[in-house]
Amino acid sequence: MYAVIRRVLGAAATVLLTSLLCFVLLRAIPGDPARVILGPLAPPDAVDSLRRSMGLDKPLLERFVLYLHDFFTGDWGYSYTSGLPVRTLLSERVMPTVELGLTAFVFAFGGALILALISTYRRRRAVDRGAMAWSFVGTGAPPFWTSLIALIIFWQTLHLFPGPEGRLGPGGEPPPSITGLYSVDSLLTLRFSTFADACWHLILPAAVLAFPASAALFRLLRSSLLGVRDDPFLTVVRGKGISPWSAFRKHALPNAFLPTLTASGLILGELMVGSVLVESIFSWPGIGQLIVQSIQGQDFAVVQAFIQLGAVGYVVINACVDILYRLVDPRVRLKSKVLA
Template sequence: MLKLILKRFGVAAATILGASLFSFFLLRKLPGDPARLIGGELADEQTIASLRHTMGLDAPLTQQFWNYISASFHGDLGFSYSTGQPVSDLVRTRLPATVELGITGVVTAVLLATVFAAIAVYRKKRGADVSLRFASSLAMGSPPFWLALVAILLLSVNLGIFPGPEGRLSPSLAPPPTVTGFYTVDSLLSGQFGTFVDAVRHLILPALTIAVGPFAFLSRLFRSQLRNTMREPFIVVARSRGLTRGSVFLRHAVPNSLLSLVAATAMLTAETMTGSVLVEKVFGWPGVGSLTVDAILQKDFSVVQGVILLSATLYVTVSFLADVVYVVVDPRIRAGAK
């Protein structure tokens, strides 16, 4: 088992390095000069050359990449060319909003997928099964940013049920004292229940929007796994011992089928938190996604590069942890690794 875990760790480290290498050289080839961005259009060539030297942009690309990787190991992702702030500080400030939104969306998707898939399989009625497949197919074919726009138009502008794209709180409310960075949690910890309700109302629409895609995938996966599990011999043995169908389904079929969701949910969590760029922008959500869009528009490649490195690290780390958990809980994988 240790050998398999070390192998997965090596693959994870190589993936992060490859993503860093790709993003670094790709961004260096795109139009735009960071030194010109800082110096302004009226700066003379001598000033621009001095800025390039100060920023290390006149060094060979291989040396620049080595300097960047070395600094990254110490948590230094450079500084923003447009704001002058360290990229690590910008990301640290925006990350809690993205994580809160991503976790809420994935948890919502998992709960809805397991409940609806379980109902469809247990009831054995064609209507429930067809409805689930139709809903998942429709969800898989709907772009998240389009769903975000439709949700705002219908539920915010027309019906007024939820607030518009105001961010995490209404403009009249101040953020709660920072403990975790999650407004819903921090408002409860500080006893600000009005702020908690407002934070939840602002969180519902974007969370549901990003939950649609994971729900579509997980509901299909769990439905398929449940149907296969219900045909397993141990289910027949359990029924032959006199257990009711509902008891067998809840105590044996569902827990055994949930194992298939471990890796899938982990991957979707990382993908959701790193891929909700447009949804964050549409809802005015002040997370890492909005930061990335703003940086691209301003040609602030240092921020984009830092976010790509962070996203790759997050994605690979979550995937690696999911693999480790899967190896620990599933003896079949451990047996295959020997």
């Protein structure tokens, strides 16, 4: 019980400190949102009146307390540039980002797992060196560079995938909204042509977004597998007549998977909130594209709500990882009982 309370308090402190830091930094950016809304030719009296109506004349701490109260009561404010409720803007953009992030996570985790198994099972030097070289490129290449290279190769040169067209091709009709995920909704409504179109537009940006995440997961999983592949318990397992591959897959992999589980939670959160550049380059109508436009227009309400949701999302994902840790590793459950 003590461990649960401590985690809840730590999560609340993380969200609060993140909110305060981002609130202060955003307000420190040069410029006046009221001036941005009214334009450079607006008279000073009109600008001052708008600043008072927006609450920009109040002390910073008072504005922060009011913001937290409004946010957690469901009032996220209005966009300075469009005049629409922030909740409406984000709700329209969140599901495309979720679809892109989840697909990228599947690509990243699946690719890292397969490559780590191939690289460590037989320890073929050429395969291992090639995989390590791939991981170094993946962790070092910036997303905007890999996005542009992927478009040049797979769109302009080979014509294998569509270009920066968004979620569907020109003239494509979105499926009826059930989950907000085009690939899922098109299957649920039996629109197979839309499903193929949605998947075809999803593969390339998801693969680009997954590239650095997959490289990081591969290096971590490879290191863990090398650490357990020669442990005595595997020798005992093989001595019982189990094939080397079965022993490696059923016994070495679960033991090496635990450190990767923690990193997977962090990477999933990063894929959800860190796709700004990829979405902008591929014209993907997600939150990332909205945030770029909001930063350029000094639309603090939208940016702050996005950061707040990102902090809450990270906390929720880490809580889920803790639960999975307890399910996968009995030693964690035993330690919790002893501490309780």
